[in-house]
Amino acid sequence: MSSVREKIECRICKAEKDADQFFYRKDSGKYRTECKPCCRNMTNINLRKRPWTKTLARIKNRCLYKSSGNYSNYGGRGIKCLITNEELKNLWFRDKAYQLKNPSIDRIDPKGHYTYENCRFIELADNVRRQVNHQTLKTVCKKGHPYSGSNLMIDELGHRHCLTCMKNWNDYHNKKNTVSLK
Numbered sequence: 001m002s003s004v005r006e007k008i009e010c011r012i013c014k015a016e017k018d019a020d021q022f023f024y025r026k027d028s029g030k031y032r033t034e035c036k037p038c039c040r041n042m043t044n045i046n047l048r049k050r051p052w053t054k055t056l057a058r059i060k061n062r063c064l065y066k067s068s069g070n071y072s073n074y075g076g077r078g079i080k081c082l083i084t085n086e087e088l089k090n091l092w093f094r095d096k097a098y099q100l101k102n103p104s105i106d107r108i109d110p111k112g113h114y115t116y117e118n119c120r121f122i123e124l125a126d127n128v129r130r131q132v133n134h135q136t137l138k139t140v141c142k143k144g145h146p147y148s149g150s151n152l153m154i155d156e157l158g159h160r161h162c163l164t165c166m167k168n169w170n171d172y173h174n175k176k177n178t179v180s181l182k
Contacts, residue, residue: 010035012042052088052097055105059083059114080113087116097121106130141165 006019011033022031023039032039046053062070063081083091088105097103102124105114110130112118140146141162153161 008033008035010038012038050089051103052092053085056081056083056085056088059105063114079107083114083116083119088119091116091119091121095121 007016008019008022008031009016010022013035015035017035019031021035023036024031034042059081061068062074063079064075065071066075068075091105092098092103095103100121100123103121104124104127106120106122106127107114108118108120138147141164143162143165145151145162145164147160147162151163153163153166155161
């Protein structure tokens with residue numbers, strides 16, 4: 001018993017192909033009118049023509065979705081995406097991001113939202129140097145002890161440590177490793 005495969009003509013390359021060569025749209029219950037290779041090619045062309053669209057998608061991702069790896073540093077801290085695609089396009093040309101080797105979106109005020117007034121495109125290397133160490137914004141350790149006064153130790157790399165937690169850890173491991181001689 002042979003199954004008849006549905007054939008669809010791609011509106012771009014005009015080739016007639018099996019339905020599995022097309023993306024299926026669950027929302028409409030229909031196949032796209034472009035085959036997968038043509039669809040991917042269009043996406044690449046659009047990203048080359050409008051590279052700021054990928055930047056906007058990444059901004060929204062880190063501000064809106066808890067599943068994003070960076071959510072805790074952005075959306076989790078209340079940072080909102082208040083910039084539009086058109087404003088991002090204007091920034092792209094205002095800051096001449098097309099001339100940069102690795103353009104990166106930067107918030108001038110790191111505690112502020114993504115707005116037209118608070119954003120600019122700069123080199124990725126410069127943006128990395130400007131990054132806020134989110135650990136320094138925290139006032140307590142993971143266990144809730146304050147990072148202040150006699151409870152604070154800063155190591156040679158500039159990392160902060162809670163002395164209460166360090167003492168508890170040392171006490172626990174010293175007891176665990178001592179052998180009773182009775």
